[in-house]
Amino acid sequence: MDRKILIVILVVGAVLRLVWLDKSPGSVNWDEAALGYNAYSLWKTGADEYGTKWPLSLRSFDDYKPPLYAYLTAPIVGIFGLNEINTRLLSAMAGVASIGLLYLISAKLLGKRIGLIAAGMMAVEPWAIFYSRGAWEANLSLTLILATMCLILEGKYTLGLVIAGINVFAYHSAKIYLWPFLIWGRRSLGVILAIVLFGIAMSSGGWARWTSAGGSWREAGQKYFSYFSPANLFVRGTNEPNQRVDGFGLYYGWEIFFWGSGIWWLIKNWRKNKVLVAWLALAPLPAVITQSWFNPVRVLPLWAANTMLIAVGWVQLKTWLKWLIIPWAVISLGWFVLAALWQMPYNHYGDWQWGFKEVARIISPILDNYGHVVWETGQAQPYIFTLFYLKIPPEEYQKAPRQGYDFGKFEFRKIYWPDDQNLPNTLFIGGVYSLPEEATLGKTWDPQGYESARIQATPTRP
Amino acid sequence: MWPGITAGIVMVVRLGLTIGKPLGVSVELAQGFGSWGWGETQIRIWGWLAQAVIVILLAKKTRSGWAAVIAAANPWLNTLSLWHVWETTALAAGLWAWTATKRWQKAVAIVLVILALAADRVSLAKITTDNLFDKLNWGYLGQKVDAIQKTNFLATGKTYILPALARKILYNKPGLAINTVLQRSIALLDFEQWTAPLAARIITGMSGLPPKGLLPLIYYWEVPVIIYGLVKFGSGGTKWWIIGGWLGGIFLDKKFFTIGGILFIPAIVMLVAQAVKVLDKRLVCALYLVGAGFFYREMFFNQLKWQYSDVYLYRQTYLWLKDNLDQVPGVVVTSKFGPMEEMLKFYKILPNSKIEVREFTPVPGNVYVGLPKEMAGIPEDKIIKKIEADDELVYGYGKGLWIAKY
Numbered sequence: 014m015d016r017k018i019l020i021v022i023l024v025v026g027a028v029l030r031l032v033w034l035d036k037s038p039g040s041v042n043w044d045e046a047a048l049g050y051n052a053y054s055l056w057k058t059g060a061d062e063y064g065t066k067w068p069l070s071l072r073s074f075d076d077y078k079p080p081l082y083a084y085l086t087a088p089i090v091g092i093f094g095l096n097e098i099n100t101r102l103l104s105a106m107a108g109v110a111s112i113g114l115l116y117l118i119s120a121k122l123l124g125k126r127i128g129l130i131a132a133g134m135m136a137v138e139p140w141a142i143f144y145s146r147g148a149w150e151a152n153l154s155l156t157l158i159l160a161t162m163c164l165i166l167e168g169k170y171t172l173g174l175v176i177a178g179i180n181v182f183a184y185h186s187a188k189i190y191l192w193p194f195l196i197w198g199r200r201s202l203g204v205i206l207a208i209v210l211f212g213i214a215m216s217s218g219g220w221a222r223w224t225s226a227g228g229s230w231r232e233a234g235q236k237y238f239s240y241f242s243p244a245n246l247f248v249r250g251t252n253e254p255n256q257r258v259d260g261f262g263l264y265y266g267w268e269i270f271f272w273g274s275g276i277w278w279l280i281k282n283w284r285k286n287k288v289l290v291a292w293l294a295l296a297p298l299p300a301v302i303t304q305s306w307f308n309p310v311r312v313l314p315l316w317a318a319n320t321m322l323i324a325v326g327w328v329q330l331k332t333w334l335k336w337l338i339i340p341w342a343v344i345s346l347g348w349f350v351l352a353a354l355w356q357m358p359y360n361h362y363g364d365w366q367w368g369f370k371e372v373a374r375i376i377s378p379i380l381d382n383y384g385h386v387v388w389e390t391g392q393a394q395p396y397i398f399t400l401f402y403l404k405i406p407p408e409e410y411q412k413a414p415r416q417g418y419d420f421g422k423f424e425f426r427k428i429y430w431p432d433d434q435n436l437p438n439t440l441f442i443g444g445v446y447s448l449p450e451e452a453t454l455g456k457t458w459d460p461q462g463y464e465s466a467r468i469q470a471t472p473t474r475p
Numbered sequence: 476m477w478p479g480i481t482a483g484i485v486m487v488v489r490l491g492l493t494i495g496k497p498l499g500v501s502v503e504l505a506q507g508f509g510s511w512g513w514g515e516t517q518i519r520i521w522g523w524l525a526q527a528v529i530v531i532l533l534a535k536k537t538r539s540g541w542a543a544v545i546a547a548a549n550p551w552l553n554t555l556s557l558w559h560v561w562e563t564t565a566l567a568a569g570l571w572a573w574t575a576t577k578r579w580q581k582a583v584a585i586v587l588v589i590l591a592l593a594a595d596r597v598s599l600a601k602i603t604t605d606n607l608f609d610k611l612n613w614g615y616l617g618q619k620v621d622a623i624q625k626t627n628f629l630a631t632g633k634t635y636i637l638p639a640l641a642r643k644i645l646y647n648k649p650g651l652a653i654n655t656v657l658q659r660s661i662a663l664l665d666f667e668q669w670t671a672p673l674a675a676r677i678i679t680g681m682s683g684l685p686p687k688g689l690l691p692l693i694y695y696w697e698v699p700v701i702i703y704g705l706v707k708f709g710s711g712g713t714k715w716w717i718i719g720g721w722l723g724g725i726f727l728d729k730k731f732f733t734i735g736g737i738l739f740i741p742a743i744v745m746l747v748a749q750a751v752k753v754l755d756k757r758l759v760c761a762l763y764l765v766g767a768g769f770f771y772r773e774m775f776f777n778q779l780k781w782q783y784s785d786v787y788l789y790r791q792t793y794l795w796l797k798d799n800l801d802q803v804p805g806v807v808v809t810s811k812f813g814p815m816e817e818m819l820k821f822y823k824i825l826p827n828s829k830i831e832v833r834e835f836t837p838v839p840g841n842v843y844v845g846l847p848k849e850m851a852g853i854p855e856d857k858i859i860k861k862i863e864a865d866d867e868l869v870y871g872y873g874k875g876l877w878i879a880k881y
Binding site for chain 2: 237238239242244249252266267276280306307341344358359460461
């Protein structure tokens, strides 16, 4: 029976994570584009966008991304094509796997019933759905952390710690989460292997990111508690624009009753639940040393631990209260699904660097006719969207001359039409105030129906 | 003995700073007390006395000197007693009613609560607008329901609308009303607002909190202590204070939580007082002394960092006029921001035939006190004083206040 329920939970979780994966979020953001394109590049050439063979960190925008997500995505985009769905698929699948892993951990620590409830909660919770619907390296890292915990709880220390070591190539926070695991499994061979992996990761770009965290130690204490602030968890969420669904925090408002009850229970029974206590206490650490005040993506394992607490609280609360809350929970799920799938791409398309795909669709068939492309955009890192949506062959890009964001025949700058119209054989992409309306090759409209870009071209000889 | 001494030290230091390092008075306080003829020092000493009463009553009720330390050093109570004196008085009277054993004492205390609240007409005026009832208004909820459904329809490119039954179940006024109450209730438990409202402005701003004017309500290390106290010792005698704080907190807008949630204060003090008993008393004393030290440093020595500049500039204007009025034939003081005339009357520098309070365009032969942009045309060497401040009180008019002998 438990297995059947778990399968239903996994199916529900999979549906909520996979449906309309290309439509919500409305477009890839620059990090997703970078991961997708580097994965594509690795598959095609065995090198990243800069031509570095089999890199241990991705230079990308000089932020030295951990490479694991790109490596695991490489066969997906290589075989099935470079697009939003295939770039995000790994994260979505990791999100489904996390549900199963949380079940195993909760069942081991707190019993099968709580395991099922925790899995059920995770399947439908806003944070878990949201981070599974984007190419978030942190979501892959969460799955690996849960896998590590699962293995260590099963007594398979060496394998668990090797996975924890591999995880440092998935996301920066894992470099901090590694250490408690090493202490936990200190008598194992895995400790040595994990430290070796950590050393490799840090020596290949990881250290640069580590030292640029830039947090204030004076505020670290205040920040620490912000990761337990009910206002953040259940109502407000974060101010990070691409981590928000309007009207929702990380959890549904009604979950606070179970969360509060879970905390109550944990404080009363902390001696028997030291793993969960340590998990909750240590999980905010990667975030408090950085500048941001409340950046949930950095501490996804904390949200998984809270989901377990909520499951504990569910068992603790009186039955009549649960029956009162269940209809409300169903309505809240409906609100969230509509907010995430419909409202977010409509209201907040700008937070996801929308617009490149629509332009790419128009210019793709005519691109070869022009020797020069001038693209006016307010977005940072415009080249990566161009590479991603136009599927520029990596071997071509790696050899192309580059200056700043410009590469090959692509130039990213402001357009001044009175002068620029004299450039021969040039394709222009710009805003409505930069390019004339007459004789456009195409226009794009944003999701709210406003004209967002025009495409113009000049002939070979003006 | 330790707690009593620590509480005494904190209260004496607070009194010394109150008198020795005057902060200026908010418009609310000036309006509330000015008509009685009270000055800045009288208001502040009244506030200090009200806090002292609260400290003593809480210590007496809990039979714990720790309650006295916690209440004396509590940022929320200190802020209230400096800037919301009537509310502090009402809280002190309320606590007296709660702790009193004789019926006549309770009756007198309740009358005092009512009188203090009635005297606080300026803050009470806030209650009539921007409150929970506004957000639960049926018409307002209807507009919200319509707006969400419209967005859903537009988001599908006007191609699909949910079936009527689904829309009715998902988006209805009672549902939104329940959600509003739930969200406002949870939003009270905002550790950023409680412990770091300015540093965490990037987050608190999302809840509509202003960039300035708010101070911490508790020390951040008290967060786990309160939770521990609540779990370990139960709500005990604090239950009704918590319920009262919750009702007041959700009724008023979140930015008024400092006064809306005032009834939380006794609960916090009592819960923390219970919980710290398990800690080393030297550690607790040190924590509160250091905490109060940092808090007073912000309050008294970094006023412009947390408070809007107007309070500071009213006082600086008053100080300059007091010291210099004899040496000038007359002064024109700007009325470009806030109720300057009312504030100068509060500081008892007005009425005075040598002072005019109005907007002005400078002409030679006058002395002006105004915003930087109002001094346009006056040569730099005629500007005799520039009072620096952080905020631009009138958009485009520059920061601080300048004084010119033109």
